[in-house]
Amino acid sequence: MTATAPPPRLLLVSTALLAVAGIVLLGMPQGRQPPAPAASPTAQATADLSSAPSAVAQKPAVATAPSATPTGSAPSVVESALPPHGEGVAGDWAIQRSLEAAWPADLPAADERELLTAGRALLRADATGIGRAQWPAVFPALRQGLAPAFATARFRIQAAIARRDGGPDKAVVHLVWAGTDRGGTFTDGRITDWHFTRSTLKEAAPWTPQPRI
Structure with missing residues (x-):
């Protein structure tokens, strides 16, 4: 039995379909992969953190306080606990x-004792008038006759020290004291310095007070 040939129209349609399919295949880029699924928000955040600089590296260093106080620093009066004004004799030791x-x-x-004795006597003489004649170079006749500025009964030396004053033959007596003036006003924490010198020509020369300017 002889096979029947396909109709010419069917051959034409088949040829056209094959031609269109070939054109489509030629237009697609070689090796193109299907698009990857979109990354989830969690995965995106993880990738950003891994690629960003370290947070520790970006944060400035915080200076820490030293563990110990530097040595060699001298104490100061500011750091000491001073008594309040008006506390009286109980606060003098502080x-x-x-x-x-x-x-x-x-x-x-020995020098310190000599200077403290003289400095206290000078301050009392200057404030109350008692003993001014003992120091004629410091209290000339005109000053000896002046009325005392402070009452003897309410005069008190609160503290005193004697120290060098720029050289081995110079010294100063630093005094803190309290007193009531002629107007009846009592004030403590007053400060007075008396300066002394001594001769360098002989050993154990006495300390000589200098007049206050």
Whole structure:
């Protein structure tokens, strides 16, 4: 039995379809992969963190406080606990300790005792008038006749130290004191300095007070 040939129209349609399919295949890029699924928000955040600089590296270093106080620093009067004004005799010892801590001793003990005795006497003479005649170079005749500025009964030396004053033959007596003036006003924490010198021509020369300007 002889096979029947396909109709010419069917051959034409088949040829056209094959031609269109070929054109489509030629237009697609070689090796093109299907698009990957979109990354989830969690995965995107993880990728951003891994590629960003370290947070520790970006954060400035915080300076920490030293663990110990530097050595060699001298104590000061500001750091000491001073008594409040008007506390009376009970607070004088704190002032004395503060002076000694702020200004360490630098004189021989004998010189320091001599200077403190003279400095206290000079301050009392200047404030109350008692003993001015003992120091004619410091209190000339005109000053000896002046009325005392402070009452003897309410005069009190709260603290005193004697230290070198720029050289081995110069010294100063630093005094803190309290008193009531002629107007009846009481004030404590007053400060007075008396300066002394001594001759360098002989040993153990006495300390000589200098007049206050």
